Amino acid sequence: xxxxxxxxxxxxxxxxxxxxxxxxxxxxxxxxxxxxxxxxxxxxxxxxxxxxxxxxxxxxxxxxxxxxxxxxxxxxxxxxxxxxxxxxxxxxxxxxxxxxxxxxxxxxxxxxxxxxxxxxxxxxxxxxxxxxxxxxxxxxxxxxxxxxxxxxxxxxxxxxxxxxxxxxxxxxxxxxxxxxxxxxxxxxxxxxxxxxxxxxxxxxxxxxxxxxxxxxxxxxxxxxxxxxxxxxxxxxxxxxxxxxxxxxxxxxxxxxxxxxxxxxxxxxxxxxxxxxxxxxxxxxxxxxx
Amino acid sequence: xxxxxxxxxxxxxxxxxxxxxxxxxxxxxxxxxxxxxxxxxxxxxxxxxxxxxxxxxxxxxxxxxxxxxxxxxxxxxxxxxxxxxxxxxxxxxxxxxxxxxxxxxxxxxxxxxxxxxxxxxxxxxxxxxxxxxxxxxxxxxxxxxxxxxxxxxxxxxxxxxxxxxxxxxxxxxxxxxxxxxxxxxxxxxxxxxxxxxxxxxxxxxxxxxxxxxxxxxxxxxxxxxxxxxxxxxxxxxxxxxxxxxxxxxxxxxxxxxxxxxxxxxxxxxxxxxxxxxxxxxxxxxxxxxxxxxxxxxxxxxxxxxxxxxxxxxx
Numbered sequence: 001x002x003x004x005x006x007x008x009x010x011x012x013x014x015x016x017x018x019x020x021x022x023x024x025x026x027x028x029x030x031x032x033x034x035x036x037x038x039x040x041x042x043x044x045x046x047x048x049x050x051x052x053x054x055x056x057x058x059x060x061x062x063x064x065x066x067x068x069x070x071x072x073x074x075x076x077x078x079x080x081x082x083x084x085x086x087x088x089x090x091x092x093x094x095x096x097x098x099x100x101x102x103x104x105x106x107x108x109x110x111x112x113x114x115x116x117x118x119x120x121x122x123x124x125x126x127x128x129x130x131x132x133x134x135x136x137x138x139x140x141x142x143x144x145x146x147x148x149x150x151x152x153x154x155x156x157x158x159x160x161x162x163x164x165x166x167x168x169x170x171x172x173x174x175x176x177x178x179x180x181x182x183x184x185x186x187x188x189x190x191x192x193x194x195x196x197x198x199x200x201x202x203x204x205x206x207x208x209x210x211x212x213x214x215x216x217x218x219x220x221x222x223x224x225x226x227x228x229x230x231x232x233x234x235x236x237x238x239x240x241x242x243x244x245x246x247x248x249x250x251x252x253x254x255x256x257x258x259x260x261x262x263x264x265x266x267x268x269x270x271x272x273x274x275x276x277x278x279x280x281x282x283x284x285x286x287x288x289x
Numbered sequence: 290x291x292x293x294x295x296x297x298x299x300x301x302x303x304x305x306x307x308x309x310x311x312x313x314x315x316x317x318x319x320x321x322x323x324x325x326x327x328x329x330x331x332x333x334x335x336x337x338x339x340x341x342x343x344x345x346x347x348x349x350x351x352x353x354x355x356x357x358x359x360x361x362x363x364x365x366x367x368x369x370x371x372x373x374x375x376x377x378x379x380x381x382x383x384x385x386x387x388x389x390x391x392x393x394x395x396x397x398x399x400x401x402x403x404x405x406x407x408x409x410x411x412x413x414x415x416x417x418x419x420x421x422x423x424x425x426x427x428x429x430x431x432x433x434x435x436x437x438x439x440x441x442x443x444x445x446x447x448x449x450x451x452x453x454x455x456x457x458x459x460x461x462x463x464x465x466x467x468x469x470x471x472x473x474x475x476x477x478x479x480x481x482x483x484x485x486x487x488x489x490x491x492x493x494x495x496x497x498x499x500x501x502x503x504x505x506x507x508x509x510x511x512x513x514x515x516x517x518x519x520x521x522x523x524x525x526x527x528x529x530x531x532x533x534x535x536x537x538x539x540x541x542x543x544x545x546x547x548x549x550x551x552x553x554x555x556x557x558x559x560x561x562x563x564x565x566x567x568x569x570x571x572x573x574x575x576x577x578x579x580x581x582x583x584x585x586x587x588x589x590x591x592x593x594x595x596x597x598x599x600x601x602x603x
Contacts (some may be wrong), residue, residue: 106568
């Protein structure tokens, strides 16, 4: 039971990271390695803001804003100018961005492991059995709200529809009067803001260290592959499954293999069913190459 | 004066190792079009193979497999062989996948393999690593001269690797790889079997990286799992992109240039706090250079030149 609960919590955190990652993957068609470092940036910014005495909720809001603006700026000034040169150039530009962010955060914050200064709370009990803390409940609640909000946003609003249209068929969307440049800004803002939140949450249940961005991008990649590259709903389900799967996996394997389990899942999925979970409900002819 | 000389020799030695890795990566990613984000796997497997075969048997406080104390030449050959075999084993299933999928799979394998070094104490002594590995000629030469000799050996190794990769490039095999990279469907109609060529390029690159791994052990005289993180893969890619992807001379220059840029600050006498900041700044510097090169000179310093074909008149 504990394992399932903890799996769901870590699944929710993966959800925030993976949701934004697969939005950018779907919209731009490349693997944004720097997405993991956006989590790192979010986590450390929240540490900075809360050290000014701001309450955690306000700090998180500010983090969303800052990360979102950073994401849009990085897209506009670094990714968009090289977009015409193909996926490989974009991919390695994002590797460059990842190292740049990681280095800057490291130079400012130092290499020590940090933790948020949160008031300690006791786990809530259900029938006398400790289940989870208030923080963890908030993470799950927030994940639910975010998943529903993203769904409503993508299906019912003009901006959301244009994001989907541009991602599916760039030229057709332009002909139909959507402005692709504008929609990209929204995608990057939302994706980066979500990454910032994911960083704050993983800092709340764990600690802050410079390697967390690399660690998270690996797990995000696993969730994205499991869900089917670029599929928003596949990724939501995959994040939860992966969170639970990793916790179950380390019952069998030594606990140091936690991310190893994520990777074994990636390898298995790619060999067996490269289209990922989305192929369960949207039959397509083969994977996107 | 002598310390500066040794510092330069040290940097150039690590640069030579990166050059070998860049040449290997150029073969599979520049000449062939395989987006391999797991080159560190074979680098690590080569290094561990070399150590397990050439190190003396494990003492009480350490645990690792074998420790046969074999001669270094056997170790080097085995490192290359195991690098190649590992590449074959990973390549056969992975090469069915294309581009992004191949890239993610190779990255995944590299991470799983690194976790195996870190967690299987009986095999590799885990994160504690294996220390005190004597480089060649450690008995017969004083330590300073030894570094110079290792550098000389590495220079020879780079030259040999360069010649191997270059002659492969102009061979029918290399031209077939380029054809596959440019247009796989067209190459197939010309009778080129994509899988057979890709797997050979992948395994060759794995073997070369494996040998580079053994040299890395000479340089470091110790081996820990932390030496084989995904950073190495990204650094080698960065070096190759700086030098010029698809150009062998570019790969060679890129490896050395990257290490000069990245490690030149490392031996400055600094206080602990400053050293921490400087190491982070170095990381940021790598990122900024990569962004700038891709933005302003995506073909690298030396771009790929079309092969000159001599047409026999007659």
